[in-house]
Amino acid sequence: xxxxxxxxEARPFAxxxxxxxxxxxxxxxxxxxxxxxxxxxPLYESVPKELRDKMKFITHIIVPVAWRxxxxxxxEAKHGGVIYYLLDNQYYFKRDxxxxxxxxxxxxxxxxxxxLEILPHIGFFPDVIHCNDWQTALTPVYQTxxxxxxxxxxxxxxxxxxxxxxxxxxxxxxxxxxxxGLSDEHYSLLEYDGAINLMxxxxxxxxxxxxxxxxxxxxxxxxxxxxxxxxxxxQREWKLKGILNGxxxxxxxxxxxxxxxxxxxALSPENKKxxxxxxxxxxxxxxxxxxxxxxxxxxxxxxxxxxxxKAVLEEILEKENVQLAVLGSGEGQYEGFFKEMHEKYPEKxxxxxxFNPALAKRIYAGxxxxxxxxxxxxxxxxxxVALRYGTVPIVRATGGLKDSIFDNKGGDGNGxxxxxxxxxxxxxxxxxxxxxxxxxxxxxxxxxxxxxxxxSWGKSANEYIKVYKQVIKQV
Numbered sequence: 001x002x003x004x005x006x007x008x009e010a011r012p013f014a015x016x017x018x019x020x021x022x023x024x025x026x027x028x029x030x031x032x033x034x035x036x037x038x039x040x041x042p043l044y045e046s047v048p049k050e051l052r053d054k055m056k057f058i059t060h061i062i063v064p065v066a067w068r069x070x071x072x073x074x075x076e077a078k079h080g081g082v083i084y085y086l087l088d089n090q091y092y093f094k095r096d097x098x099x100x101x102x103x104x105x106x107x108x109x110x111x112x113x114x115x116l117e118i119l120p121h122i123g124f125f126p127d128v129i130h131c132n133d134w135q136t137a138l139t140p141v142y143q144t145x146x147x148x149x150x151x152x153x154x155x156x157x158x159x160x161x162x163x164x165x166x167x168x169x170x171x172x173x174x175x176x177x178x179x180x181g182l183s184d185e186h187y188s189l190l191e192y193d194g195a196i197n198l199m200x201x202x203x204x205x206x207x208x209x210x211x212x213x214x215x216x217x218x219x220x221x222x223x224x225x226x227x228x229x230x231x232x233x234x235q236r237e238w239k240l241k242g243i244l245n246g247x248x249x250x251x252x253x254x255x256x257x258x259x260x261x262x263x264x265x266a267l268s269p270e271n272k273k274x275x276x277x278x279x280x281x282x283x284x285x286x287x288x289x290x291x292x293x294x295x296x297x298x299x300x301x302x303x304x305x306x307x308x309x310k311a312v313l314e315e316i317l318e319k320e321n322v323q324l325a326v327l328g329s330g331e332g333q334y335e336g337f338f339k340e341m342h343e344k345y346p347e348k349x350x351x352x353x354x355f356n357p358a359l360a361k362r363i364y365a366g367x368x369x370x371x372x373x374x375x376x377x378x379x380x381x382x383x384x385v386a387l388r389y390g391t392v393p394i395v396r397a398t399g400g401l402k403d404s405i406f407d408n409k410g411g412d413g414n415g416x417x418x419x420x421x422x423x424x425x426x427x428x429x430x431x432x433x434x435x436x437x438x439x440x441x442x443x444x445x446x447x448x449x450x451x452x453x454x455x456s457w458g459k460s461a462n463e464y465i466k467v468y469k470q471v472i473k474q475v
Contacts, residue, residue: 001035001036001127001128001468001469002035002037002124002125002127003030003035003036003037003128003129003130003468004038004119004124004128004129004130005023005026005130005132006040006041006112006115006131006132006136007023007132007136008042008098008111008132008133008135008136009023010023010024010039010041010084011025012024012048012051013041013048013077013084014046014047014098016099018163018245018379018380018381019132019133019163021247021248022132022163022212022245023039023041024079024080025246025247025248025251025457026245026246026457026460026461027039028080028081029457029458029460029461030461030465031081032081032461033462033465035465035468038082038083038084038085038124038126039084040084040085040086040087040115040118041084041086041087042086042087042089042093042098043073043075043087043088043093044093044094044095044098045093045094045095046096047086051077054077055075055076055077055086057073057075058075058076058085058122059073059121060073060074060088061074061114061117061118063110063114063117064117064181065110065113065179065181066177066178066179066180066181067181071088071089072089072114072117073087073088073089074088074118075087075088085122087114092111093107099135105169105175105179105180105196106179108134108135108169109179109180109181111135111136112131112136112137112138112139112141112142113139113142113181115129115131115136115139116129116139116153119153120152125152125153125156127155127156127468127472128158128159128471129143129156129157129158129159130158130159130161130464130468131158131159131160131161131202131206132161132163133161133162133163133164133199134167134168134198134199136160137160137169137199137201137203138198138201138202140158140160140201140202140205141182141186141189141190141201143158143205144158144189144205145189145205157207157471157474158205158471159207159208159210159467159468160203160205160208160209161209161210161212162203162210162211162212162220162378163211163212163378163379165211165220165225166227168197168198168199168200168227168229169197169198169199170195170196170197171195171196171198172195172196173191173194173196175196176196180196189205190204192229192232193228199229200232203229203232206239207239207471207474208239208241208467208470208471209236209239210241210243212243212245212378212379212399213244213378213379213402213403213404214243215398215399215402216377216378216399217240219376219398220233221237243460243463243464243467244400244404244459244460245400245460246456246458246459246460246461247384247456247457249388249456249457252361253388254365254388254389254390257361257365259361259362260275260278260361260362261274261278261365261366262278265451266390266448266452269390269447272366272389272390275365276293276366277366279293279366280293280325280350282350282362283325283350283351283352284350285323285325285348285350286323286347290321291323292437293322293323293324293325293368293369294324294325294369294371294430295325295326295363295364295367295369295371295386296324296325296326296327296328296363296371297360297370298327298328298372298382299328299330300328300330300331301330301331303374303376304330304372304373304374305374305375305421305426306331306334308373308426309371309426310334311423312423312426312427312430313341314341316430316431317345317348320434322348323347323348324348324349324350325350325363325366325367326350326352327356327360328353329353329355335353339351364382364385364388364389364391365389365391367391368391368392368437369392369393369394369437370382370391370392370394371393372386372393372394372396372401373394373395373396374395374396374398375398376399377395377396377398377401378400379400380395380399380401383400383405383415384455385455386450387405387414387451388451388453390450390451391450392414392415392433392443392446393405393414393415393416394416394429395415395416395417396418396419396426397419402417404453404455411442411445412449413446413449414446414449414450414453415450416433417429
Protein backbone atom coordinates (compact mmCIF):
# COMPACT_ATOMS: atom_id res chain seq x y z
CA UNK A 1 0.00 0.00 0.00
CA UNK A 2 1.30 3.44 -0.96
CA UNK A 3 0.20 6.67 0.77
CA UNK A 4 1.13 10.26 -0.04
CA UNK A 5 0.60 12.49 2.99
CA UNK A 6 -0.16 16.04 1.80
CA UNK A 7 0.18 18.72 4.46
CA UNK A 8 0.96 22.43 4.81
CA GLU A 9 3.55 21.93 7.57
CA ALA A 10 5.52 19.06 9.10
CA ARG A 11 8.15 18.84 11.78
CA PRO A 12 11.15 19.31 11.57
CA PHE A 13 10.91 21.35 8.35
CA ALA A 14 8.15 23.79 9.34
CA UNK A 15 5.95 23.92 12.42
CA UNK A 16 3.40 26.32 13.86
CA UNK A 17 1.29 23.90 15.87
CA UNK A 18 -0.05 20.41 16.42
CA UNK A 19 -0.57 19.71 12.71
CA UNK A 20 3.20 19.71 12.19
CA UNK A 21 3.66 17.30 15.11
CA UNK A 22 1.18 14.87 13.57
CA UNK A 23 2.70 15.17 10.09
CA UNK A 24 6.16 14.58 11.54
CA UNK A 25 5.25 11.42 13.44
CA UNK A 26 2.29 9.59 11.85
CA UNK A 27 4.13 8.86 8.56
CA UNK A 28 6.99 7.31 10.55
CA UNK A 29 4.54 5.11 12.45
CA UNK A 30 2.96 4.03 9.16
CA UNK A 31 6.32 3.13 7.64
CA UNK A 32 7.14 0.98 10.68
CA UNK A 33 3.99 -0.96 9.78
CA UNK A 34 5.26 -1.50 6.23
CA UNK A 35 3.08 1.19 4.66
CA UNK A 36 4.89 3.05 1.89
CA UNK A 37 4.14 6.54 3.18
CA UNK A 38 5.77 9.68 1.80
CA UNK A 39 5.07 13.33 2.67
CA UNK A 40 4.63 16.37 0.41
CA UNK A 41 4.66 19.95 1.73
CA PRO A 42 5.64 23.49 0.67
CA LEU A 43 9.26 24.58 0.81
CA TYR A 44 9.00 27.64 3.03
CA GLU A 45 11.65 30.29 3.44
CA SER A 46 11.96 29.34 7.14
CA VAL A 47 13.09 25.75 6.55
CA PRO A 48 16.39 25.54 8.50
CA LYS A 49 19.58 25.74 6.45
CA GLU A 50 20.95 22.48 7.87
CA LEU A 51 17.89 20.69 6.48
CA ARG A 52 18.00 22.56 3.16
CA ASP A 53 21.62 21.54 2.66
CA LYS A 54 20.63 17.86 2.77
CA MET A 55 17.85 18.17 0.19
CA LYS A 56 18.24 16.79 -3.30
CA PHE A 57 16.83 18.68 -6.28
CA ILE A 58 14.83 16.31 -8.49
CA THR A 59 13.41 18.50 -11.23
CA HIS A 60 11.13 21.42 -11.89
CA ILE A 61 7.73 21.43 -13.53
CA ILE A 62 5.03 23.92 -14.51
CA VAL A 63 1.79 23.82 -12.49
CA PRO A 64 -1.42 25.36 -13.89
CA VAL A 65 -3.14 27.76 -11.48
CA ALA A 66 -6.25 28.84 -13.40
CA TRP A 67 -4.85 30.92 -16.32
CA ARG A 68 -1.35 31.06 -14.77
CA UNK A 69 1.58 28.72 -15.38
CA UNK A 70 3.69 28.57 -12.25
CA UNK A 71 7.15 27.19 -11.59
CA UNK A 72 7.38 24.30 -9.10
CA UNK A 73 10.75 22.99 -7.98
CA UNK A 74 10.69 19.50 -6.47
CA UNK A 75 13.18 18.74 -3.71
CA GLU A 76 13.56 15.45 -1.88
CA ALA A 77 14.63 14.97 1.73
CA LYS A 78 14.74 12.06 4.14
CA HIS A 79 13.97 12.23 7.84
CA GLY A 80 13.19 9.45 10.29
CA GLY A 81 13.10 6.93 7.46
CA VAL A 82 10.43 8.92 5.57
CA ILE A 83 10.84 10.55 2.16
CA TYR A 84 9.64 14.17 2.01
CA TYR A 85 8.98 16.18 -1.12
CA LEU A 86 9.24 19.94 -0.59
CA LEU A 87 7.73 22.03 -3.37
CA ASP A 88 9.42 25.31 -4.20
CA ASN A 89 7.85 28.47 -5.53
CA GLN A 90 9.43 31.57 -4.09
CA TYR A 91 6.55 33.86 -5.04
CA TYR A 92 4.16 31.80 -2.92
CA PHE A 93 6.36 30.50 -0.13
CA LYS A 94 9.33 32.84 0.34
CA ARG A 95 7.53 34.77 3.08
CA ASP A 96 7.94 35.37 6.80
CA UNK A 97 4.91 33.28 7.81
CA UNK A 98 3.03 30.23 6.56
CA UNK A 99 -0.51 31.63 6.53
CA UNK A 100 -2.67 34.77 6.83
CA UNK A 101 -1.87 36.35 3.46
CA UNK A 102 -4.39 37.98 1.10
CA UNK A 103 -3.63 35.37 -1.58
CA UNK A 104 -3.71 32.21 0.56
CA UNK A 105 -6.41 30.75 -1.69
CA UNK A 106 -4.07 31.03 -4.68
CA UNK A 107 -1.01 29.84 -2.74
CA UNK A 108 -2.69 26.65 -1.59
CA UNK A 109 -4.56 26.10 -4.84
CA UNK A 110 -1.09 25.98 -6.39
CA UNK A 111 0.13 23.56 -3.73
CA UNK A 112 -2.98 21.33 -3.86
CA UNK A 113 -2.69 20.98 -7.62
CA UNK A 114 1.07 20.52 -7.50
CA UNK A 115 0.54 17.51 -5.21
CA LEU A 116 -1.11 15.78 -8.17
CA GLU A 117 1.12 17.23 -10.90
CA ILE A 118 4.36 15.95 -9.35
CA LEU A 119 3.37 12.26 -9.29
CA PRO A 120 4.82 11.25 -12.71
CA HIS A 121 8.03 13.14 -11.91
CA ILE A 122 8.69 11.46 -8.56
CA GLY A 123 7.73 8.00 -9.82
CA PHE A 124 5.23 7.52 -7.02
CA PHE A 125 1.56 6.99 -7.79
CA PRO A 126 -0.05 6.37 -4.40
CA ASP A 127 -3.13 4.32 -3.64
CA VAL A 128 -4.30 7.05 -1.25
CA ILE A 129 -3.51 10.75 -0.97
CA HIS A 130 -4.08 11.73 2.67
CA CYS A 131 -4.93 15.47 2.81
CA ASN A 132 -5.05 17.66 5.90
CA ASP A 133 -7.13 20.76 6.68
CA TRP A 134 -8.28 23.45 4.28
CA GLN A 135 -4.82 24.13 2.83
CA THR A 136 -4.91 20.76 1.01
CA ALA A 137 -8.70 20.42 0.67
CA LEU A 138 -8.50 21.24 -3.04
CA THR A 139 -6.47 18.12 -3.80
CA PRO A 140 -9.55 15.84 -3.51
CA VAL A 141 -11.49 18.42 -5.54
CA TYR A 142 -8.91 18.49 -8.35
CA GLN A 143 -8.62 14.70 -8.28
CA THR A 144 -12.40 14.38 -8.65
CA UNK A 145 -12.91 17.12 -11.23
CA UNK A 146 -9.77 16.86 -13.39
CA UNK A 147 -7.24 14.12 -12.71
CA UNK A 148 -9.46 11.07 -12.22
CA UNK A 149 -10.17 11.27 -15.96
CA UNK A 150 -6.53 10.40 -16.66
CA UNK A 151 -5.66 6.72 -16.81
CA UNK A 152 -2.70 6.78 -14.42
CA UNK A 153 -4.76 8.66 -11.79
CA UNK A 154 -7.97 6.64 -11.95
CA UNK A 155 -7.07 4.30 -9.08
CA UNK A 156 -6.05 7.07 -6.64
CA UNK A 157 -8.37 7.61 -3.68
CA UNK A 158 -8.35 10.56 -1.27
CA UNK A 159 -8.72 10.86 2.49
CA UNK A 160 -9.34 14.25 4.11
CA UNK A 161 -8.56 14.88 7.79
CA UNK A 162 -10.12 17.79 9.68
CA UNK A 163 -7.69 18.89 12.39
CA UNK A 164 -9.63 22.04 13.30
CA UNK A 165 -12.97 22.82 11.70
CA UNK A 166 -12.78 26.47 12.74
CA UNK A 167 -10.44 27.25 9.83
CA UNK A 168 -12.21 26.40 6.57
CA UNK A 169 -10.72 28.53 3.80
CA UNK A 170 -13.76 30.70 2.95
CA UNK A 171 -13.60 33.06 -0.05
CA UNK A 172 -15.85 34.86 -2.52
CA UNK A 173 -17.32 33.10 -5.54
CA UNK A 174 -15.09 35.15 -7.84
CA UNK A 175 -12.08 32.89 -7.13
CA UNK A 176 -13.73 29.83 -8.74
CA UNK A 177 -12.45 30.56 -12.27
CA UNK A 178 -9.68 33.07 -11.78
CA UNK A 179 -7.85 31.39 -8.87
CA UNK A 180 -9.01 27.79 -8.61
CA GLY A 181 -9.33 27.17 -12.35
CA LEU A 182 -12.65 25.36 -12.00
CA SER A 183 -15.82 25.76 -14.05
CA ASP A 184 -19.38 26.62 -13.06
CA GLU A 185 -20.35 22.95 -13.05
CA HIS A 186 -18.00 22.45 -10.08
CA TYR A 187 -19.37 25.36 -8.07
CA SER A 188 -21.85 23.21 -6.12
CA LEU A 189 -18.99 21.11 -4.72
CA LEU A 190 -17.39 24.14 -3.10
CA GLU A 191 -20.35 26.44 -2.45
CA TYR A 192 -21.61 26.87 1.08
CA ASP A 193 -23.68 29.71 2.44
CA GLY A 194 -23.12 31.74 -0.73
CA ALA A 195 -19.31 31.50 -0.62
CA ILE A 196 -16.49 29.23 -1.75
CA ASN A 197 -15.60 26.98 1.18
CA LEU A 198 -12.47 24.91 0.52
CA MET A 199 -12.98 22.57 3.48
CA UNK A 200 -16.51 21.86 2.30
CA UNK A 201 -15.08 20.91 -1.09
CA UNK A 202 -12.65 18.51 0.57
CA UNK A 203 -15.47 16.91 2.55
CA UNK A 204 -17.63 16.53 -0.56
CA UNK A 205 -14.92 15.09 -2.81
CA UNK A 206 -12.77 12.92 -0.52
CA UNK A 207 -13.56 9.23 -0.37
CA UNK A 208 -13.39 9.33 3.43
CA UNK A 209 -13.20 12.09 6.04
CA UNK A 210 -11.50 11.69 9.41
CA UNK A 211 -11.09 13.90 12.43
CA UNK A 212 -8.45 13.74 15.13
CA UNK A 213 -10.51 12.14 17.91
CA UNK A 214 -13.70 10.03 18.13
CA UNK A 215 -15.44 12.59 20.37
CA UNK A 216 -14.63 15.46 17.99
CA UNK A 217 -16.14 13.46 15.12
CA UNK A 218 -19.42 13.46 17.06
CA UNK A 219 -19.12 17.05 18.25
CA UNK A 220 -18.76 18.57 14.78
CA UNK A 221 -22.18 17.21 13.85
CA UNK A 222 -23.50 19.76 16.37
CA UNK A 223 -23.82 23.48 15.44
CA UNK A 224 -22.09 24.40 18.74
CA UNK A 225 -18.80 22.95 17.43
CA UNK A 226 -19.12 22.85 13.65
CA UNK A 227 -18.59 26.54 12.76
CA UNK A 228 -21.42 26.19 10.27
CA UNK A 229 -20.55 22.90 8.55
CA UNK A 230 -22.79 20.60 10.61
CA UNK A 231 -25.46 20.20 7.92
CA UNK A 232 -22.86 19.04 5.37
CA UNK A 233 -21.24 16.65 7.85
CA UNK A 234 -24.57 15.19 8.95
CA GLN A 235 -25.32 14.42 5.28
CA ARG A 236 -21.87 12.82 4.93
CA GLU A 237 -21.75 11.10 8.32
CA TRP A 238 -21.44 7.73 6.59
CA LYS A 239 -17.89 8.61 5.56
CA LEU A 240 -16.81 10.36 8.78
CA LYS A 241 -14.59 8.68 11.37
CA GLY A 242 -12.64 9.94 14.40
CA ILE A 243 -9.14 8.60 15.11
CA LEU A 244 -7.27 9.89 18.15
CA ASN A 245 -3.86 11.40 17.41
CA GLY A 246 -0.73 10.14 19.10
CA UNK A 247 2.55 11.87 19.92
CA UNK A 248 6.16 11.22 18.99
CA UNK A 249 7.24 9.29 22.09
CA UNK A 250 10.91 9.55 21.12
CA UNK A 251 10.86 13.33 20.82
CA UNK A 252 8.86 13.56 24.04
CA UNK A 253 10.80 11.19 26.26
CA UNK A 254 11.82 12.15 29.82
CA UNK A 255 14.44 9.39 29.83
CA UNK A 256 16.45 10.93 26.98
CA UNK A 257 15.27 14.55 26.67
CA UNK A 258 18.31 16.85 26.64
CA UNK A 259 16.23 20.01 27.13
CA UNK A 260 15.09 19.22 30.68
CA UNK A 261 17.09 19.58 33.91
CA UNK A 262 17.36 15.85 34.64
CA UNK A 263 16.20 12.61 33.05
CA UNK A 264 13.77 10.25 34.71
CA UNK A 265 11.25 7.53 33.89
CA ALA A 266 8.12 5.84 35.23
CA LEU A 267 10.32 3.24 36.94
CA SER A 268 12.76 5.83 38.31
CA PRO A 269 10.81 9.09 38.74
CA GLU A 270 13.00 10.58 41.49
CA ASN A 271 14.67 13.15 39.21
CA LYS A 272 11.33 14.73 38.36
CA LYS A 273 11.73 16.76 41.56
CA UNK A 274 15.01 18.15 40.15
CA UNK A 275 13.10 19.28 37.06
CA UNK A 276 10.55 20.92 39.33
CA UNK A 277 13.19 22.81 41.29
CA UNK A 278 14.86 23.97 38.08
CA UNK A 279 11.55 25.16 36.66
CA UNK A 280 10.71 27.03 39.86
CA UNK A 281 14.06 28.78 39.70
CA UNK A 282 13.67 29.63 36.02
CA UNK A 283 10.18 31.08 36.58
CA UNK A 284 11.24 33.07 39.65
CA UNK A 285 9.28 30.94 42.12
CA UNK A 286 10.39 29.70 45.55
CA UNK A 287 12.00 26.25 45.28
CA UNK A 288 9.60 24.43 47.60
CA UNK A 289 9.20 20.74 46.85
CA UNK A 290 5.93 20.37 48.79
CA UNK A 291 4.06 23.12 46.91
CA UNK A 292 2.03 21.74 43.97
CA UNK A 293 3.13 23.36 40.71
CA UNK A 294 0.55 23.75 37.93
CA UNK A 295 1.79 24.17 34.37
CA UNK A 296 0.08 25.87 31.43
CA UNK A 297 1.46 25.69 27.87
CA UNK A 298 -1.07 27.09 25.45
CA UNK A 299 -2.19 29.72 23.02
CA UNK A 300 -3.86 32.30 25.24
CA UNK A 301 -7.19 32.48 23.42
CA UNK A 302 -10.82 32.16 24.42
CA UNK A 303 -11.58 28.65 23.18
CA UNK A 304 -8.73 27.32 25.33
CA UNK A 305 -10.83 28.10 28.41
CA UNK A 306 -9.00 31.12 29.78
CA UNK A 307 -12.18 33.01 30.57
CA UNK A 308 -12.82 30.26 33.13
CA UNK A 309 -9.27 30.61 34.43
CA LYS A 310 -9.73 34.36 34.78
CA ALA A 311 -12.86 33.78 36.84
CA VAL A 312 -11.27 31.47 39.45
CA LEU A 313 -7.50 31.90 39.49
CA GLU A 314 -7.13 34.80 41.91
CA GLU A 315 -9.27 33.07 44.54
CA ILE A 316 -7.12 29.94 44.24
CA LEU A 317 -3.87 31.90 44.46
CA GLU A 318 -5.19 33.79 47.47
CA LYS A 319 -6.35 30.73 49.41
CA GLU A 320 -4.14 27.83 48.39
CA ASN A 321 -0.53 26.81 48.72
CA VAL A 322 0.04 26.50 44.97
CA GLN A 323 2.28 27.75 42.16
CA LEU A 324 1.70 28.27 38.42
CA ALA A 325 4.16 28.29 35.52
CA VAL A 326 2.51 29.81 32.42
CA LEU A 327 3.88 29.81 28.85
CA GLY A 328 1.92 31.18 25.93
CA SER A 329 0.85 34.11 23.82
CA GLY A 330 -2.39 35.21 22.23
CA GLU A 331 -5.15 37.64 23.05
CA GLY A 332 -4.13 40.76 24.91
CA GLN A 333 -6.74 40.31 27.63
CA TYR A 334 -5.26 36.98 28.70
CA GLU A 335 -1.63 38.03 28.34
CA GLY A 336 -2.44 41.07 30.45
CA PHE A 337 -4.29 38.98 33.02
CA PHE A 338 -1.37 36.64 33.64
CA LYS A 339 1.07 39.56 33.80
CA GLU A 340 -1.20 41.21 36.38
CA MET A 341 -1.41 38.01 38.43
CA HIS A 342 2.38 37.70 38.31
CA GLU A 343 2.81 41.24 39.60
CA LYS A 344 0.27 40.63 42.35
CA TYR A 345 1.48 37.13 43.32
CA PRO A 346 5.14 37.01 42.19
CA GLU A 347 5.96 34.06 44.47
CA LYS A 348 3.03 32.02 43.20
CA UNK A 349 2.86 32.66 39.46
CA UNK A 350 5.62 32.86 36.86
CA UNK A 351 4.75 33.81 33.28
CA UNK A 352 6.57 33.78 29.93
CA UNK A 353 4.68 35.49 27.11
CA UNK A 354 5.84 34.04 23.81
CA PHE A 355 6.70 30.77 22.08
CA ASN A 356 9.54 28.76 23.59
CA PRO A 357 9.56 25.02 22.78
CA ALA A 358 12.42 24.24 25.17
CA LEU A 359 10.67 25.96 28.07
CA ALA A 360 7.50 24.10 27.16
CA LYS A 361 9.33 20.82 27.68
CA ARG A 362 10.69 22.05 31.00
CA ILE A 363 7.15 22.86 32.12
CA TYR A 364 5.90 19.43 31.08
CA ALA A 365 8.75 17.85 33.05
CA GLY A 366 8.78 20.15 36.08
CA UNK A 367 5.08 20.67 36.81
CA UNK A 368 3.01 18.37 39.01
CA UNK A 369 -0.29 19.26 37.32
CA UNK A 370 -1.08 20.40 33.77
CA UNK A 371 -4.12 22.64 33.22
CA UNK A 372 -6.08 22.46 29.95
CA UNK A 373 -9.72 23.61 30.47
CA UNK A 374 -10.62 24.00 26.78
CA UNK A 375 -14.01 25.04 25.48
CA UNK A 376 -13.23 22.95 22.40
CA UNK A 377 -10.20 20.79 21.59
CA UNK A 378 -10.26 18.64 18.42
CA UNK A 379 -7.56 16.37 19.82
CA UNK A 380 -5.01 18.17 21.91
CA UNK A 381 -1.45 16.95 22.16
CA UNK A 382 -0.33 18.86 25.25
CA UNK A 383 -2.29 16.64 27.64
CA UNK A 384 -0.60 13.58 26.10
CA VAL A 385 2.83 15.14 26.40
CA ALA A 386 2.06 15.92 30.04
CA LEU A 387 1.15 12.26 30.63
CA ARG A 388 4.40 11.20 28.98
CA TYR A 389 6.32 13.33 31.50
CA GLY A 390 4.30 12.10 34.48
CA THR A 391 2.45 15.38 34.92
CA VAL A 392 -1.21 14.93 35.84
CA PRO A 393 -3.69 16.76 33.53
CA ILE A 394 -6.79 18.69 34.52
CA VAL A 395 -9.04 18.93 31.44
CA ARG A 396 -12.59 19.54 30.33
CA ALA A 397 -14.42 16.62 28.72
CA THR A 398 -14.31 17.74 25.09
CA GLY A 399 -12.78 16.34 21.89
CA GLY A 400 -9.55 14.44 22.32
CA LEU A 401 -9.29 15.51 25.96
CA LYS A 402 -12.32 13.35 26.73
CA ASP A 403 -10.83 10.45 24.77
CA SER A 404 -7.40 10.51 26.44
CA ILE A 405 -7.90 11.69 30.05
CA PHE A 406 -10.00 9.71 32.52
CA ASP A 407 -11.11 11.09 35.85
CA ASN A 408 -9.53 9.82 39.04
CA LYS A 409 -12.72 9.85 41.12
CA GLY A 410 -12.71 6.07 41.33
CA GLY A 411 -8.97 5.92 42.03
CA ASP A 412 -8.18 4.45 38.62
CA GLY A 413 -7.94 7.43 36.25
CA ASN A 414 -4.95 9.25 34.79
CA GLY A 415 -6.08 12.81 35.52
CA UNK A 416 -8.94 15.07 36.54
CA UNK A 417 -11.91 15.86 34.29
CA UNK A 418 -14.82 18.29 34.55
CA UNK A 419 -17.84 18.03 32.25
CA UNK A 420 -19.50 21.39 31.78
CA UNK A 421 -17.94 24.63 30.60
CA UNK A 422 -18.39 26.25 33.97
CA UNK A 423 -15.97 28.18 36.19
CA UNK A 424 -17.26 26.61 39.40
CA UNK A 425 -16.68 23.11 38.00
CA UNK A 426 -13.15 24.07 37.00
CA UNK A 427 -12.46 25.47 40.46
CA UNK A 428 -13.87 22.37 42.19
CA UNK A 429 -11.71 20.14 39.99
CA UNK A 430 -8.54 22.12 40.75
CA UNK A 431 -9.34 21.87 44.46
CA UNK A 432 -9.79 18.09 44.09
CA UNK A 433 -6.36 17.82 42.52
CA UNK A 434 -4.72 20.00 45.17
CA UNK A 435 -6.37 17.96 47.91
CA UNK A 436 -5.14 14.66 46.49
CA UNK A 437 -1.63 16.08 46.14
CA UNK A 438 -1.49 16.27 49.94
CA UNK A 439 -1.72 12.46 50.03
CA UNK A 440 1.60 11.70 48.37
CA UNK A 441 1.05 7.96 48.33
CA UNK A 442 -2.15 8.36 46.32
CA UNK A 443 -0.55 11.05 44.18
CA UNK A 444 2.38 8.81 43.25
CA UNK A 445 -0.08 6.08 42.23
CA UNK A 446 -1.95 8.57 40.03
CA UNK A 447 1.32 9.81 38.55
CA UNK A 448 2.28 6.24 37.70
CA UNK A 449 -1.00 5.77 35.84
CA UNK A 450 -0.27 8.97 33.94
CA UNK A 451 3.20 7.67 33.01
CA UNK A 452 1.72 4.36 31.84
CA UNK A 453 -0.89 5.91 29.52
CA UNK A 454 -0.22 4.84 25.94
CA UNK A 455 -0.01 8.02 23.87
CA SER A 456 2.06 6.51 21.05
CA TRP A 457 0.95 6.35 17.43
CA GLY A 458 0.71 2.54 17.48
CA LYS A 459 -3.04 2.04 17.86
CA SER A 460 -3.92 5.14 15.83
CA ALA A 461 -1.64 4.18 12.94
CA ASN A 462 -3.35 0.80 12.78
CA GLU A 463 -6.73 2.57 12.66
CA TYR A 464 -5.54 4.70 9.73
CA ILE A 465 -4.36 1.60 7.90
CA LYS A 466 -7.86 0.13 8.28
CA VAL A 467 -9.34 3.32 6.84
CA TYR A 468 -6.87 3.31 3.92
CA LYS A 469 -7.87 -0.27 3.10
CA GLN A 470 -11.54 0.68 3.29
CA VAL A 471 -10.96 3.64 0.97
CA ILE A 472 -9.01 1.60 -1.57
CA LYS A 473 -11.88 -0.90 -1.84
CA GLN A 474 -14.37 1.83 -2.73
CA VAL A 475 -15.62 1.82 -6.30
